[in-house]
Amino acid sequence: MPGRWKERFLTQSIRTKLFVAAIACVLLPTAITLLAYNALTQEAVKRQAMSNAQDSLQLASGSVASLFKSMLNIANYIQVNSDMNAYFKIVNAGTAAESNRYEAFMQENNILEQLESLTVIGDKSYVTVLLTNGKTFTNYSRGEYNPAGLTQEQWFGELGKLKGFQSYWVKTEPTVFSMEKLDNPYQISVVRTLRLENADIYGYIVVTVMENQVNGIFDRLTAGQEVMLIDEDGRILSHKDSSQIGTALEYPIRGTGASASTSIVKAKDGRYLVAEQPIPFNGWRLVSVQPYKQATVNISSIFSRVFVFQLASFFVFLLLLIALLRAFTKPLVRLGKVSAAVQRGSLSVRSGIRGRDEIGRLGFLFDQMLDRINGMLAEVRETQARKRKAELRMLQAQINPHFLFNVLNSIRMKAMRGGDPESAQMIGSLSKLLRMTITGEKDEISLHEEIGLVANYVELMNLRQKEEAQLRLEIAAEAFLIRVPRFFLQPVVENALIHGLCQSKGTIAVRAVVLPDGDVELTVEDDGNGMDGEKLARVNKSIRFHAAEALYREEERGRFSGIGLPNVAERMKMVFGDRFRMDVQSEPGKGTKVTMRIPRKEDDDVQRNAG
Structure with a gap:
C-alpha cells in the first residue's frame, strides 16, 4: 500500500x-x-x-x-x-x-x-x-x-x-x-x-x-x-x-x-x-x-x-x-513550451515572462540569450565582411610606405652619384627616421636601436644648422638590450639641441649605467645655457603633474618636435608604472642634466641572461 x-x-x-x-x-x-x-x-x-x-x-x-x-x-x-x-x-x-x-x-x-x-x-x-x-x-x-x-x-x-x-x-x-x-x-x-x-x-x-x-x-x-x-x-x-x-x-x-x-x-x-x-x-x-x-x-x-x-x-x-x-508554476509551464520550440530550431520565439523573482529573471535572461544569439550571428557575418575589407586596406597601406622609402633611397643614390654626399647623408638619415615613425609594428625597441635613432636625428639636425653639435655616448654594454618605448629619448635630445644649445655648437652626453638593483639610470646632459630656478621648478612640476589631455594634443601634432619632457615622463610611466623617475637639474650658464631611472622588466632580464 x-x-x-x-x-x-x-x-x-x-x-x-x-x-x-x-x-x-x-x-x-x-x-x-x-x-x-x-x-x-x-x-x-x-x-x-x-x-x-x-x-x-x-x-x-x-x-x-x-x-x-x-x-x-x-x-x-x-x-x-x-x-x-x-x-x-x-x-x-x-x-x-x-x-x-x-x-x-x-x-x-x-x-x-x-x-x-x-x-x-x-x-x-x-x-x-x-x-x-x-x-x-x-x-x-x-x-x-x-x-x-x-x-x-x-x-x-x-x-x-x-x-x-x-x-x-x-x-x-x-x-x-x-x-x-x-x-x-x-x-x-x-x-x-x-x-x-x-x-x-x-x-x-x-x-x-x-x-x-x-x-x-x-x-x-x-x-x-x-x-x-x-x-x-x-x-x-x-x-x-x-x-x-x-x-x-x-x-x-x-x-x-x-x-x-x-x-x-x-x-x-x-x-x-x-x-x-x-x-x-x-x-x-x-x-x-x-x-x-x-x-x-x-x-x-x-x-x-x-x-x-x-x-x-x-x-x-x-x-x-x-x-x-x-x-x-504557471510561468514554468510557459517556459517549458518555449524551450521545446527553441530545441526545434525556432530562434524567433520568446517567452514574455517578466518579474522580479527568480522565474521572472530566468524568463528575461532566456529571452535576452535568444536576442544575443541572433545578434552574435549577425555580428559574425558583419565581422567577416569587415575583416576582408580590412585585409585589403592593410595590403594597400603597406604599398605606400615602401614606395616612399624606395623613392628616398633612389634620390639618395642619385645625390651620391652626383657628388653631393652631404645631401645623400641627410636623405639617408631622414629615411631611417621616417621608417621608424611610419612602421608601427613594434611599440618597444631595444635601447641600442633607440640610441641609433638619436644619432641619426642629431646627424640630421647638424646638416640643418650652421654649427654642429657633438653627441657623446657612454652606454654600459649590459644596458643596450633593455626594452624601451620608441622615440622616448629623441624629445629629450631635441630639447637639449633647441633650448639648451640654441642650435649652436656644443656637446650632448648620453650616459646609461645599470644600478645594483637592476634598474637603468639614463642621463642626457648638455653644456648649453641652462635654466634659472623658477623655470627649472616649473619644468619639474610639469613632469610630475603632466595632464593626459595635453599629451593627447601633442600627439595629435604628429611631429618630432613639441612633445616635450612632460609627455616623455607620461609615456614612460604608462609603460613602467610609478617606479619610473625623471628629474631635471640645471644652472644658468652651466647646462642642463635630465636623469631618468628606468625600472627593470622581466623581459630585460631574460634578454640579458640570454646575451
Missing part, C-alpha cells in the same frame, strides 16, 4: 508535488512547534532574562574597568617616566636647591604641567606624587587638600608590601578634597610606589577619582537594575544610594575570581535576578539586582503574542501558499 501511494505521487505533475510538499513542510513543523512551545517558553524566558542582565552588566563592567585602567595608566606613566623619576630622586635627595634656582623652578613647573596634562582628557582625576622627604607634586591646589595627610591614612602602612608595578587599591573612603565634598561625598584611589635602584621607596603615586564617576556609569548603562560595586569581602564600594556604601551585600555572591555568574535568588518579598561581573586589576566585582518579574515581564509578553500570532498566521499562510503556488 505505501509503495502504491509513492508511485502515484511520483507520476503527478510538478504543481501537485509542490502543493503536497509545501503543505507537509508547513503543517508538520508548525504542529510540532506549537506543541513544544509552552514547554520551552519558560526556560527561554529565564535564559533570555539572565542573558540580558549579564549583557547590560558587562557593558557597565567594561566602562568601570576603563575608568580604573585610566587611573593605572596615569600611575604607569609617572612610574616609568625616566625624566620625572630622575627629578623626583634629585628632589628627594635634597640636591635640587644647590643648582640654579631658575632652572629648578622651570623643572618643577614642567613636572606640574605634565601632571596637569595627564587628566586634561577623560575623567577627572586627582594625581599626587608624595616623596619620603615630605615634598609633594599635585595637579590640584593645596587649598583643596594637603597631600601630607596621606601618611596618616590607615592603609598607608600597607604600601611597603608592594613590589615593582603592583598597585594598592584604596577602598571607598570619604572625600578629602574640599571642592568635591558637597557633590561627591566618597572617593576611590589607587597607589603605586617609586623606588630607587636598591628597591628602597623614595615616593608614592596616588591617583584618585570620585565615587560618583562610578555610580554615574550605572545610571547610564543599566536602566531598571540596582547595580553596585563590591569588594572581595562583599561590602559595597559604590552605589547610587550613598547611604549603602560600606554596608554588606544582603544577597549571596556565587562568582569567584575572574568568573561571571547569573542566578535567581529567593528573598522574603519574591525572587531576584542577580548578575555578577569581575573587575580586573583589583578583585572587585559589579553586582546587579533586579526583581525577576520585572526582568521577564517584557519577554513573557512577547512570547505570548508570538504564540497567538503563529496560530492565526498558520491558517492565513496556508491559504496564501496554495494561491501563490498556482501563480508561481
